[in-house]
Amino acid sequence: MKKNETDLHPFLIRIWHWANALIVFVLIVTGADLRFTDVDIFSDYGFTVNLHKYAGYLLAVSFLFWIAVYQIIGGFTRHYVLSFKDMRSIPAQTTYYIHGHFRGGTNPFKASPSSRFNALQKLAYSFIMFIAMPLIIATGIVFGNIMDFYALISATGGIRVLDIIHVIVGYIFVIYLIVHLYMATLGKHVFSHTKAMITGREE
Amino acid sequence: MRRFLSLAILSLFVLPLCTIAAEECFDCHDKYKKSNHGKLDCVVCHNDIKDLPHADKLAKPACTSCHAEAAKSFQASVHSDKGFKCSGCHNVHTPARDTKTCASCHSRVVHKTLPSAQKHLAELECSGCHARAVQGRISVKVDSKQSMAKDTLDKDGNKFVDVGEWKDFLVHSYSMVKDSYRIKRVYSVAGSAHNIGAKAISCNGCHVENKVFRKATLEVNAAGQHFSMGLDPHSVIPRLPMTDLYGLTSHGKSGVLCQDCHVSQERIDDGVCARCHAKVYGVYKGTKHAKGTAAYCTDCHDPHKVKTYRELGTGERISVCARCHTNYMEKHRWLPHAELHFMYLECSTCHSPQSEKGMVFNVSVGGEEGKRKLTYDDVAAAFGSRKRARNLIDVNGDGRIVSSEIVPFFEDLKKKTQGKVGIEGSIVVTGVYHDYSQVQKRDKVCATCHSEDAPFYQSMYLVLPEEKGFSYMPVKGTVLSTVPSSLGVNFFLLGETKMRWSDVRALLGARGEARRELLQELGFRWVDIAGIFLCLAALFLVCIHIILRVVFRR
Numbered sequence: 038m039k040k041n042e043t044d045l046h047p048f049l050i051r052i053w054h055w056a057n058a059l060i061v062f063v064l065i066v067t068g069a070d071l072r073f074t075d076v077d078i079f080s081d082y083g084f085t086v087n088l089h090k091y092a093g094y095l096l097a098v099s100f101l102f103w104i105a106v107y108q109i110i111g112g113f114t115r116h117y118v119l120s121f122k123d124m125r126s127i128p129a130q131t132t133y134y135i136h137g138h139f140r141g142g143t144n145p146f147k148a149s150p151s152s153r154f155n156a157l158q159k160l161a162y163s164f165i166m167f168i169a170m171p172l173i174i175a176t177g178i179v180f181g182n183i184m185d186f187y188a189l190i191s192a193t194g195g196i197r198v199l200d201i202i203h204v205i206v207g208y209i210f211v212i213y214l215i216v217h218l219y220m221a222t223l224g225k226h227v228f229s230h231t232k233a234m235i236t237g238r239e240e
Numbered sequence: 241m242r243r244f245l246s247l248a249i250l251s252l253f254v255l256p257l258c259t260i261a262a263e264e265c266f267d268c269h270d271k272y273k274k275s276n277h278g279k280l281d282c283v284v285c286h287n288d289i290k291d292l293p294h295a296d297k298l299a300k301p302a303c304t305s306c307h308a309e310a311a312k313s314f315q316a317s318v319h320s321d322k323g324f325k326c327s328g329c330h331n332v333h334t335p336a337r338d339t340k341t342c343a344s345c346h347s348r349v350v351h352k353t354l355p356s357a358q359k360h361l362a363e364l365e366c367s368g369c370h371a372r373a374v375q376g377r378i379s380v381k382v383d384s385k386q387s388m389a390k391d392t393l394d395k396d397g398n399k400f401v402d403v404g405e406w407k408d409f410l411v412h413s414y415s416m417v418k419d420s421y422r423i424k425r426v427y428s429v430a431g432s433a434h435n436i437g438a439k440a441i442s443c444n445g446c447h448v449e450n451k452v453f454r455k456a457t458l459e460v461n462a463a464g465q466h467f468s469m470g471l472d473p474h475s476v477i478p479r480l481p482m483t484d485l486y487g488l489t490s491h492g493k494s495g496v497l498c499q500d501c502h503v504s505q506e507r508i509d510d511g512v513c514a515r516c517h518a519k520v521y522g523v524y525k526g527t528k529h530a531k532g533t534a535a536y537c538t539d540c541h542d543p544h545k546v547k548t549y550r551e552l553g554t555g556e557r558i559s560v561c562a563r564c565h566t567n568y569m570e571k572h573r574w575l576p577h578a579e580l581h582f583m584y585l586e587c588s589t590c591h592s593p594q595s596e597k598g599m600v601f602n603v604s605v606g607g608e609e610g611k612r613k614l615t616y617d618d619v620a621a622a623f624g625s626r627k628r629a630r631n632l633i634d635v636n637g638d639g640r641i642v643s644s645e646i647v648p649f650f651e652d653l654k655k656k657t658q659g660k661v662g663i664e665g666s667i668v669v670t671g672v673y674h675d676y677s678q679v680q681k682r683d684k685v686c687a688t689c690h691s692e693d694a695p696f697y698q699s700m701y702l703v704l705p706e707e708k709g710f711s712y713m714p715v716k717g718t719v720l721s722t723v724p725s726s727l728g729v730n731f732f733l734l735g736e737t738k739m740r741w742s743d744v745r746a747l748l749g750a751r752g753e754a755r756r757e758l759l760q761e762l763g764f765r766w767v768d769i770a771g772i773f774l775c776l777a778a779l780f781l782v783c784i785h786i787i788l789r790v791v792f793r794r
Contacts, residue, residue: 072768074686074738082684083574139792184579201764208771215778219785 044150045239049106054234057099061210063092068207093177100170116153117163123156130157138223148239158220165213169206176203264292276336285332301332313435316372321438342366342433355443355502368429368452369440376429378456378473384413384421388462390469399469401458406475421462425476427453443498447480480544490548501543513537524674535564554666557586574684588669590688593678596671598699601715603653606660614653614661616705622656629704630711641702641715643760667696690738716761739768 046054067089070078079085107113129145134157137143146155154162176199179186183196190199224230225240233239265282266273272282283289285301303326304311314320319328329340346366351357360369368374382388393401393409401409413421429452445451450473458471486492491501501512510530514521521537529535540560541549549557562568568587572578588595603614619629633649634641654661667689688694701712743765750758762769 071686072738073740074690075741082686086574086576139788141792183577197764201767204767204771208767208774211771211775212778215775215782219782 042238042240043148044237045148045153045233046237047106047110048237049110050103051234051237053099053103053106057096057103060092060096060099061214064089064096065207065211065214067092072204072207090177090181093174093181096170097174097178100166100174103166112151115151117159117166119156119159119163123159126156127160130155134223161213161216165210169209169213173203173206173210176206272333274335275333276330276339277332303330310432310434313432317434317436318438319436342370353497353499355499356504357499363425363427365429367433367436368427369445370436371432372435372437373432374429374441374452375454376427376452378453378471378476379426379428380456380458380471380476381424381426382421382458382460382462383424384460384462386420386463387465388460390467393458393460394469401469401471401475403472403475403479406471443480446477450474450477453477486544489544491543507536508538510537513541520674527675528677529674539563549672550670554582554584554586557588557669558582561587576686584666586667586669588672588676589667591676591678592669592673593695594673594675595669596673596699597667597696598670598701599665599667599696600712601700601702602664602666603702603704604662604664605657606662611660611662614705616707618657619653619705622653626707628711629706630713633702633704633713639714641713643757646702646715663702670699686738739765744769 066078067085069076070085071089079088107116126145133142133145137145144155148154179190179199180203183190190196193199221230221234222228224233229240261281269282272278277285285305286294286298287301288295288299307326311326314326329344331338351361354360368376391397392412393405395405395408441451446453453473456471456473456476457468459468460466486498496516501508503512510521510525514525517537524530524537540563547556552560558568565571565587569578569582572581575581589597604611605614605618606612616629619632620626623632625632631637633645635645650661650663689696697716700715702715704711704713743762747755747758747762
């Protein structure tokens with residue numbers, strides 16, 4: 038380990054991150070294939086449906102794995118729950134991304150093993166992991182087993198309501214992914230953050 | 241009184257002395273010696289003869305004096321109605337064998353209208369079907385070279401063989417005893433030939449209501465064993481499932497008689513059906529089902545069913561195919577939500593692509609007592625008038641329902657019925673094309689149905705109850721998608737759920753009122769438009785950021 042490097046991402050989190058990335062990629066591709074009839078990625082429709090379905094179940098497993106890992110390594114609240122101090126740092130962090138970054142200013146937040154994410158990251162990640170992820174997993178499981186949840190679906194407005202929740206959250210994931218992939222390039226170098234997510238060490 | 245009794249006693253002794261003996265008559269009429277009534281004195285019938293030689297013309301004897309009961313029966317018969325007398329069949333001066341039989345007059349009756357005529361005529365006398373109040377019995381004898389335990393027949397030990405036990409016995413005999421047994425059935429009827437009705441007993445008489453053969457006995461002789469027991473007559477008289485309701489079937493209603501199809505005891509083959517259903521059979525005969533006689537018409541269609549195929553629900557239609565295609569669920573594992581699809585779709589929807597399809601939307605209301613179909617009383621109570629439901633929804637009366645009409649109607653209905661109003665959609669095959677050979681050509685593409693190009697899109701109807709019957713209002717599926725989800729719209733297909741480029745192009749191309757209508761009919765597809773827009777916006781912002789980074793070399 039170089040002198041100016043810090044151990045930022047624990048091994049289990051890195052494993053989870055890349056596994057999750059693969060699953061989400063498969064889900065977005067198959068999801069688009071299923072959603073848009075003009076898009077024809079896999080010619081076998083049944084294969085696409087099953088791939089989407091089982092990748093969805095894997096996403097649920099991956100989500101549980103993520104929770105379990107944080108129970109082991111600790112720091113769940115520290116990394117994801119927005120503190121008062123974090124809230125006060127939001128304007129400065131936003132200004133940095135919009136303006137300061139181009140003027141050569143320094144990032145007001147310095148990642149450390151005890152606090153890996155800045156306030157905006159915390160907001161985005163906690164929304165994705167605490168709201169969007171459970172919602173898309175739950176609707177996905179219900180969607181995959183409609184007959185088992187028929188009474189629940191009827192009571193909550195029918196299948197099209199269920200469908201629309203699943204799809205809206207799907208779009209949120211896509212938008213998040215666009216921003217997330219781009220933000221990953223905002224490190225010291227373009228691939229600094231990506232490299233850190235592989236090696237665990239960030240300069 | 242005393243005088244009357246004395247006269248009676250005197251007449252008992254004196255009258256016989258006055259009788260003319262038959263032998264005296266035979267002096268002249270010896271040819272009548274061998275007659276049916278030859279043992280009687282002639283004057284018993286010709287009681288106007290008091291002395292010999294008798295008068296040239298004698299009064300006609302009254303048969304009723306001796307045969308009162310037969311005469312009474314005869315008077316009620318169709319022969320009496322037609323003006324026949326006893327002498328029409330009976331000549332009292334000839335031997336009994338010369339009495340006319342049915343065939344003496346009805347020699348050319350071929351029983352064209354009797355199904356399986358040969359079998360019936362061989363087993364039964366004319367009076368068995370044509371006489372009134374016939375009583376008959378059936379005697380069944382089983383002779384077997386092999387020994388046979390009683391419980392082979394009478395499994396429950398009640399000394400009576402019911403239909404199920406008899407069928408089991410036949411299966412047992414066929415498989416175990418094979419050729420070493422013989423079953424003889426004798427159907428005997430004791431019907432009065434004097435009381436012939438205008439119409440013969442119906443098929444129901446024996447085959448459903450069991451009016452004639454109320455009893456049957458079974459006698460078994462098996463390798464020295466001998467036993468007998470009661471037998472359900474329907475074991476040997478097949479119970480026809482539908483004769484009593486046949487008039488209600490579509491065949492019955494259109495005047496098709498039993499014998500039009502049941503030309504023999506053999507199974508009805510497709511040729512019989514093709515005589516009337518030539519067009520359908522023309523399609524069917526070249527298909528996979530018909531080749532190699534994999535399926536006869538009657539394998540799928542029960543002509544004795546009151547419900548026509550048109551009236552069968554989705555589940556009932558599926559069960560017709562499932563008789564052979566038992567593993568259909570397994571074969572449809574690829575289909576997302578197969579069970580759900582099979583709640584609304586029948587096999588022909590996909591497997592007979594050339595079938596005519598349509599969609600109907602029924603309105604339901606749910607209260608404390610559960611969900612039920614909307615009735616006209618509900619509509620009248622909700623809107624406070626006896627107007628036709630179609631006029632209540634089609635406000636501008638153009639015969640077409642648009643989103644601005646359907647939404648207020650259902651919102652008002654919901655408010656006023658104070659219950660949960662729902663719309664239940666189902667796809668129906670309105671005209672089956674009997675070619676199911678294109679099974680391999682299915683494309684497994686959801687958009688075949690889940691798009692506006694779906695085949696049933698051209699005939700979609702909202703079913704509304706009227707005072708008498710129903711109104712079928714043509715409606716576009718996309719119009720229904722504008723119905724608020726709070727109404728519990730129990731269908732999920734149509735163009736509303738799958739966004740297509742053509743939708744976007746149509747939306748961009750439309751102007752004014754047309755665009756407004758298209759926007760209203762977007763349903764939940766707006767999510768895709770908003771979603772794609774936001775994704776593009778995010779990409780745009782990212783691009784701006786990249787450009788700025790390049791410009792500022794960061």
